[in-house]
Each structure stands twice: as structure tokens, then as C-alpha cells.
Amino acid sequence: MQIPLTPEQSAIAAAAPNKKIWLEGIAGSGKTSAGVGRLLHLLELGIPAESILIYVPQRSLAQPYLQALQQHSGYSGGQVAVQTIGGLSLQMVEAFWFLIAERAGFGHPYDLPNFLSLESVQYFMTKVIEPLVNQRDYFNSVRIDRARLYSQIVDNMNKAAVVGFPIDEIAPRLKGALPGGVEQGHIYDDAQTCASAFRTYCLANNLLDFSLQLEVFLDQVWNLPQARAQVRMQYRHLIADNIEEDNPASHRILADLLRLCQSALVIYDSDAGFRRFLGADPENARRLQGFCDRQEQFADSKVMSDDARALGRALAGQLGAAFVAGLGGIAEDDPQPVLIREAHRYHPQMIDWAAGRIDELVNRQGVSPREIVVMAPFMSDALRFALVEGLTARDIRARSHRPSRALRDEPAARALLTFARLAHPGWHMTPAEFDVAFAVMTAIDGLDLIRAKLLTEMLYRGGRMLPFSDVKSEAMQDRITYDLGARYDHLQTWLNKYIEGAPTEALDIFFRQLFGEVLSRPGFGFYDNSDAGNVSMNLVDSARNFRWSLEFMRRYEEGTDLGRDYLEMVDRGVIADFYLRDWIADNDDCVLIAPAYTFLLSNRAVDYQFWLNVGSEGWARRLYQPLTHPHVLSLGWLAGRIWTDDDEATMNRQTLGRLILALARRCRKEIYLGYSELSESGYEQRGLLLEAIHGLMRRSVADNINGEAHV
Amino acid sequence: MNLPDDFAFTQGSLQDAADCPRRFELRYIKRLRYPAVEAAPALQFERRTRQGARFHKLVQQHLLGLPAETLARSLHDDPELADWWETFRKTGLAGLPEGRQAEIALQTHLGGRRLIAKYDLLALDAGGEAVIVDWKTWRRVPAQHYLESRLQTILYRYVLAKAGAHLYGGPIPPQKIRMVYCFVATGGERVSIDYSAAQLRADEDYLLNMIAEIDDAEQFPLTEDEARCRFCTYRSLCERGDAGLVDLLDEDEFEEEDFVLDFDQIAEIEF
Numbered sequence: 014m015q016i017p018l019t020p021e022q023s024a025i026a027a028a029a030p031n032k033k034i035w036l037e038g039i040a041g042s043g044k045t046s047a048g049v050g051r052l053l054h055l056l057e058l059g060i061p062a063e064s065i066l067i068y069v070p071q072r073s074l075a076q077p078y079l080q081a082l083q084q085h086s087g088y089s090g091g092q093v094a095v096q097t098i099g100g101l102s103l104q105m106v107e108a109f110w111f112l113i114a115e116r117a118g119f120g121h122p123y124d125l126p127n128f129l130s131l132e133s134v135q136y137f138m139t140k141v142i143e144p145l146v147n148q149r150d151y152f153n154s155v156r157i158d159r160a161r162l163y164s165q166i167v168d169n170m171n172k173a174a175v176v177g178f179p180i181d182e183i184a185p186r187l188k189g190a191l192p193g194g195v196e197q198g199h200i201y202d203d204a205q206t207c208a209s210a211f212r213t214y215c216l217a218n219n220l221l222d223f224s225l226q227l228e229v230f231l232d233q234v235w236n237l238p239q240a241r242a243q244v245r246m247q248y249r250h251l252i253a254d255n256i257e258e259d260n261p262a263s264h265r266i267l268a269d270l271l272r273l274c275q276s277a278l279v280i281y282d283s284d285a286g287f288r289r290f291l292g293a294d295p296e297n298a299r300r301l302q303g304f305c306d307r308q309e310q311f312a313d314s315k316v317m318s319d320d321a322r323a324l325g326r327a328l329a330g331q332l333g334a335a336f337v338a339g340l341g342g343i344a345e346d347d348p349q350p351v352l353i354r355e356a357h358r359y360h361p362q363m364i365d366w367a368a369g370r371i372d373e374l375v376n377r378q379g380v381s382p383r384e385i386v387v388m389a390p391f392m393s394d395a396l397r398f399a400l401v402e403g404l405t406a407r408d409i410r411a412r413s414h415r416p417s418r419a420l421r422d423e424p425a426a427r428a429l430l431t432f433a434r435l436a437h438p439g440w441h442m443t444p445a446e447f448d449v450a451f452a453v454m455t456a457i458d459g460l461d462l463i464r465a466k467l468l469t470e471m472l473y474r475g476g477r478m479l480p481f482s483d484v485k486s487e488a489m490q491d492r493i494t495y496d497l498g499a500r501y502d503h504l505q506t507w508l509n510k511y512i513e514g515a516p517t518e519a520l521d522i523f524f525r526q527l528f529g530e531v532l533s534r535p536g537f538g539f540y541d542n543s544d545a546g547n548v549s550m551n552l553v554d555s556a557r558n559f560r561w562s563l564e565f566m567r568r569y570e571e572g573t574d575l576g577r578d579y580l581e582m583v584d585r586g587v588i589a590d591f592y593l594r595d596w597i598a599d600n601d602d603c604v605l606i607a608p609a610y611t612f613l614l615s616n617r618a619v620d621y622q623f624w625l626n627v628g629s630e631g632w633a634r635r636l637y638q639p640l641t642h643p644h645v646l647s648l649g650w651l652a653g654r655i656w657t658d659d660d661e662a663t664m665n666r667q668t669l670g671r672l673i674l675a676l677a678r679r680c681r682k683e684i685y686l687g688y689s690e691l692s693e694s695g696y697e698q699r700g701l702l703l704e705a706i707h708g709l710m711r712r713s714v715a716d717n718i719n720g721e722a723h724v
Numbered sequence: 725m726n727l728p729d730d731f732a733f734t735q736g737s738l739q740d741a742a743d744c745p746r747r748f749e750l751r752y753i754k755r756l757r758y759p760a761v762e763a764a765p766a767l768q769f770e771r772r773t774r775q776g777a778r779f780h781k782l783v784q785q786h787l788l789g790l791p792a793e794t795l796a797r798s799l800h801d802d803p804e805l806a807d808w809w810e811t812f813r814k815t816g817l818a819g820l821p822e823g824r825q826a827e828i829a830l831q832t833h834l835g836g837r838r839l840i841a842k843y844d845l846l847a848l849d850a851g852g853e854a855v856i857v858d859w860k861t862w863r864r865v866p867a868q869h870y871l872e873s874r875l876q877t878i879l880y881r882y883v884l885a886k887a888g889a890h891l892y893g894g895p896i897p898p899q900k901i902r903m904v905y906c907f908v909a910t911g912g913e914r915v916s917i918d919y920s921a922a923q924l925r926a927d928e929d930y931l932l933n934m935i936a937e938i939d940d941a942e943q944f945p946l947t948e949d950e951a952r953c954r955f956c957t958y959r960s961l962c963e964r965g966d967a968g969l970v971d972l973l974d975e976d977e978f979e980e981e982d983f984v985l986d987f988d989q990i991a992e993i994e995f
Contacts, residue, residue: 059890063828063829080730083729083730083838084729088833089831089833089886090830090832108788109790111795111797111798112794124801239788239790522766522767524759525759525766526761529960529967530760534963540960541756541961543755543756543757546757549757550758550759
């Protein structure tokens, strides 16, 4: 149901359909609601929906607009377009490919382009540069795994594309700003060589990773008269939201769209820009203000309580975040009422405390689970598991969201991957006994791990599964049960028949056959199991996308074994693709468990927030990335400047200040701080957030401290 | 109410409901994803659906302004597709009104639910004909009465009549609407289906009744016609045998759009 608009929101929504409006304000001040109102008003004026473009940095941010349209029961007509820079560039490069491929330097301009997923990029990157890395001993002083190294090379190329500098300037920029001695200089040179080699390979083979897709879009397609005409004709009215989270390439496109369109609403969230690590550039986004003929500002939050406001200001002020000076009222506000905190010696105690507090809120006070979010800077498997277990034991539903969780970590995927190894002995990737036991347990409904291990100990020989009749001991047969044994036999027979037939190298097809003919049948673990179905579908999508990329390459170079290569990729920890449906499923009444930035980018507020591991340095410090740098490779970086330790410290404080402020602005009632002296790994924790909380506590009046032990 | 508030009916979901209520329930109410093979051999089925998708893309590119000859040069790897393209070049757009909108979606509401139709091509002249064109890459041309009874035909004409006024310059009289199925794999043969005010009323009643039945249903029975299970991915859940053979597939059981990866969702997190 659409919430009634305030007068200031209504004024934006009802502006004439030839106005270009810049709207700025803090999170929760009602900007997106005004944008939704604007969209509905345009439709009520009879403007064709297909001429309206909703432009956002990521599709999930367009959900409020799409939901409003879905609920607008009187509407008949076309459909509003939703675009991101990724989606728009892909669609347009694909559409106009045959007009630009030759001049863009592709080796086969009359063959189709091959757009690479992140998985495929990692695969081809490995294939192209690993020989270089091995032969020339590149990156020998960097102590992180290869997959992470390569992802930083990809990151550098993407930053070059979104910022708009040639990829051969990556190393000069990094070396000029980050003097780390000769060795560090070599590392940047190595990264440059790898990036250039990968680009050459992509051009020669019609491969487009995100960076090349974007470059081709900006430099070639966007300049085509046909493409311009298409955009001008199609998008007459623009609503661009969260532009501070978008990158300079997007801002360039938006600037052109603003010139071409008839009306626009450009929405800017003050004090945000959390996707800097993805190239977000809030300072550059401000340039778009100059293309608008009316400026509006929303100052007050319609979401956060006064107490949460006080906390956000006080903590950010404590960190000396420069932008807080403009917010006012730091000294007068008392952040105590909104804070509930407790210190523990050990990590599991903190988790148990959080689960207990949530139990109190949900089961005693009647709070809806969807009004609670549990955050930490990183969401490790152990933390996630312990939280989910703790909540489940208290009869509270929880869901976790990690955008880059590897598919191979999911039980259904692990089982399918293990069976793929078993079914393709020619690949010489024989699975370990425990993996087979785990797979058999997952595959057969009602089989526990102990009996699954017994089965594999007796029947898994030389990489093959033997029939249940090979269990000679009657006692053991009884223990396993004949019913489970029969199902085991069904699975074993299917696999053996598959091996004796003509195994397919299309691993996705293998997964689908095994799923459809065995695992999803009654008596098996995937039967009527929506989680297993979803995970299996994701795995099928991933394997199929990978196969399509590689099949395409066979016209240019000698083929490899697609299925085996895929499994090797999985073994190397290549992450799975991310699917929007994970966000769409967010309507469930569950406690959300997520990394802090993931919650922020879901763009919603909750009543209660739990910040765990407040002692962790991860709240403020960026990831260790020796091959790249988000600031040095940004648009605003001045050539000749040096990035110093002071810059790093200042950036950490500013980043944390913004994060805290943003979280507080998305909290309606209370924030719970969870701290353990020892981290999950057993180390003492003394991060910047903890320091800020200590400072805040010292400043507070002792009378305000109520009840519980102090952090 | 069995369906979530944001649910929208498409030709695919309506056809599922008509073919097998149980399939509708699993796919759209329970949202159960079941990645079994649709038809065997799976790779042959995949090739056919990808060919169909590629043909639709070619038409879209052509209507965006890419020369037909340029596009033809890209088909050196697929002679069958090249034949279809040649057929399209000769006859695909012949006799159609000049106001053309490719790959456009329209929506309207009926019985408290959204109806969405995604058109390959709308060719309209203000005050003149409003032609819905649907490219088919099927190897057989079905009988006219079969096509008339398809939910695609019913939905597409109805939605255009209700939601296409802004493209036509005013309300579209039903008698001006025509749906044309164009079979490029059989030499460009066309099957044309007219519309009328009486048919619109009949279709509206039919769709209303169908929507109400779905929304109010207490049970979603499995179809009694087991032939409809051959190409359904839920057949293992319903214990209805193995995948049917591609050669026995009535090709309209799978639309190309069902098979296309949403690259937009993937691409946006590449970086």
C-alpha cells in the first residue's frame, strides 16, 4: 500500500513533466517515496510507461518502484524500464555488436560476442595468466591465494573502465601513489602485464568481461547514431535513484540522458557512497546537479528515532568524521537510551547473548523477526551457522545473505559435485571417502552421516560405488536397513549405468539428469525440497553458463574438457554468480543475518539492529588488497599525490563514521552491541569501532548507564 | 487468495494453469524450482531453444536499424538459422503496418490481477490495423483452431485491446486487432487470427473465470492427461515417468523466453 506523501514529497511528485529535479537528503528522509510518487504521477498524466527509465546502481534498489507499479491496480499500458550500467551496456553492446565489433578491435567481428560471467572471467584469467605467473615467478612475495590475486587484477581493469582511463595506466597510477619500494613496484608491473595479456586474449576471442563490455559501450556503441536515436526515442523521462552509489561511467551516461530526456528526478543520498570498493563516486555524482533546473533537499529522517540519531552523530563525531561537523548537536545528544551492550570473554558467549536477546524480543515482546537484523563486518560460516542454530533452537526463523557465498558450500551442491566426480572416472578426480559419505547422506532421505560413513567404508572402492548386496554382514545390513539399501542401490545403479554409457561433458545436463531421475524422486533427499531445488538450479545455471562460454571458444582454439575444467574451477574456490531472487525472497518474516554493507545496500530500515564483533578491525579497515587501491584508482585522484599512512587512517575513520551514521539512520528503536574480548580465532580485539564506543562511554554520565556490564 | 499480491499472469503461467493446475501451484505458488531435464536428448533440445532465441534477437537487431545483410553474415555457423533469416528477409515484414514496436510488453488488470503480454512485434497504424506478430521457429504449423485456443492468442489480443491505446493514438477497436503467427522454419507460412468485440467479451469472461478459479482454489489437481507430464520438470515429484523425446515435443510447450539467462542480473555484480 502506498504511504501518503508529505507536502514536500507531493511537490516533487507533481512537478510538471518537463522539469529536471535534483533531490538530496539523508537516508530515511523520504526521497525514494517521492520518486515513487513521481513515477505514479507521470503515469497518471498518461505518459507511456515504456518511456520512463528507472536507473539505479543495482537492481534490488529499484524494488520500491516495481512494487508500487504492481500495486497500482488501475494501470494499463506499457512497462517501465529498469536499468543499471551493467544491464544497459550489455543490452546495447549485444544489440549493436555487428556495427562496432570490427572497429573495437575484436578478432572475429562476424561471430557473436561472448559475455563473461564472473566465473568465466576467473577461468579465462587463470588460463591466460597462470603460465606467465608460473614462468616468470610473478607475485612471489604476495601471500594471498591466486584466486584473490586474479580478482584484484579484474578489479583494476573494472576500475579503469568505470573511471575512464586506459588499462595500461593501472601500474603507473599505483606506482606513482603507493611507493612501497622496488618489490612493490614489481608487483604492480606484474599486475599490469597480466591485465594487458588478458585484454589481448579477450579481443582476439570475442570475449567481453565487464571492463571491456563497458569500454566498448562507452567508446563505441554510445557514439552510434542508431544507439543514440534508440535511447532518445525510448527514454523520455528519467528517475535516477542512489546515484551516489554509482560510478563515473554511469554518471557520464546519466549526464547524456539528462540532456536528452524531457523530465528527470535525480536522487542523491547524502553521506553515503558505500559502494566505493565497486567504484562508487559520490563526489562525481554531484556533477549531475548542474544538469537539473530545480534543486530540492529533504533534511529530516522519517525513519530513525531521536535516540538513534543521537547515537549516529555521537559515534561518528567521536571518530572525528569531518562531515559530522555539519550535522550539529553532537554534545547535547545522549546516545545511551538506544544502546544495549554486553561484553563477553569468548565469542560463543556473545553469540548466545545475541540469540537470547532476540528470543526476548520475538517470543516475549512480540517483535516481528523481519524487524531485526544481525550484522558483523564479515559473516563467516562459523558465525552464520552459530547464529542460525541459536535462533532455530529458540524457534525463530533466520535467513542469511552473503552475496558471494560459494555454491560448493551448499550441501546439495556438494553432493552433486561429488557425484559428478564419481560419474566421470576418466577425469581422475576421485572424491575422498568422507565426501562420498556426505553426498550419499544428502542424496538419500533418512540416511544419517554415521550409516552413510559405514556404507562408504564398505562399498566405496577404487573410486566406484559397489552394490548394497556386497555388504556381507547381516547385522550391518540390518543396521543400514534394506529400505535405505534399496535406495542406495538405485543411486549406485544409475551412476554405474551413466559411466557405462556415454558420459556427457555437459556437466549441467548431468546435474539435471541426476536430479530428475534419482535425487528428486520419492525417498531421496531432494524430493519436495525447495532449498535443494534452488541450489541445484543455481549450480545448473552456473555450469551451463560456463559451458556455453567454453563451447564458443572451440572455434578458435583446441578444446578442453568442459566438465573437468568446471570442477577444477570449483575446487579453486571460484565464487558463484549472484542472483536477484535471493533479494526478492526477503519478504519472509525472518531475522536477517548479513554483513553490515549488505544490509545497507538492501536500502531498508528495521526496528532493532545487532552489531556483533564490535571489537573487530573489519568494521573500519579495508580488505588487504596488495594489487589495487580504491582511492588511487578513482576519478578524483590527483596525479603526483602520494597515499600516506595518515591518509589510510583518516580514510578508515571517515569510512567507519559514515557506516555508523548510515546504520543508525536505518534503525527505528534500539541497537545492541555484542563484544567478545577474544575473536572467533582467539585473538584479542581492539578495533576502531570499539575505541569509538569506549570514547563515547567515557563521555557519558555514569547515571545513564543502565544495568548491564559495559563494553 | 492463493497468489501473492504482486503476482502477474503471463501466457506461460496461464497455459500452465490450463494444462496442469498442480504444475501451476508448484511453479508459481510454491515457487519450487526443479531443474530436471525437459526433453531428451537434452543437448538437442537446448540447441533448438537457443536457435529460437537467436532468431528473435536477429529480428530485434534488424528493427533497431542493423542491415539485414550484416546480420546474415553472422549466420555462417548455422545454416538452418540462415535459412530462417532468409525467409524472414523475404516475407517477415511484408504487408504489416509501418508503425512498429519490437519486444514490447504491455500490462492491464483483470479480476484484481495483472496480466502481462510480451510481444515480439506490434505493427500498428493509427486508425488502421493493429497487428500482433509472433515469430515461431517450430518445425510444424499447427491447425488454425489449435492456435486460436492457445492462451497466448487469448491473452495477447485482450491485453493489446485494453492496454495499447497509447501506441495507437486512442482505444483500439477489437475488430482492428489481428494476431499473426509467422512460421519461419516452414517457409514463412502465416496463420492470421482476427478479433472482435464479441470475442473480447468472451475472452474476458474466460480469463476472469480462470483467475478466480486459481485464486480461490483449495486444491490444485494433477492433470489426468499424462502426456502433458512428458516435458514437465516436476514429473519426478509427481511420479510421472521420464523425460519425453525432443522429436515428440509440441514445440509450443516451451517458449524461447523460458530459456534465456538473465544476464542483467549477473552482469551487475561483475564488479
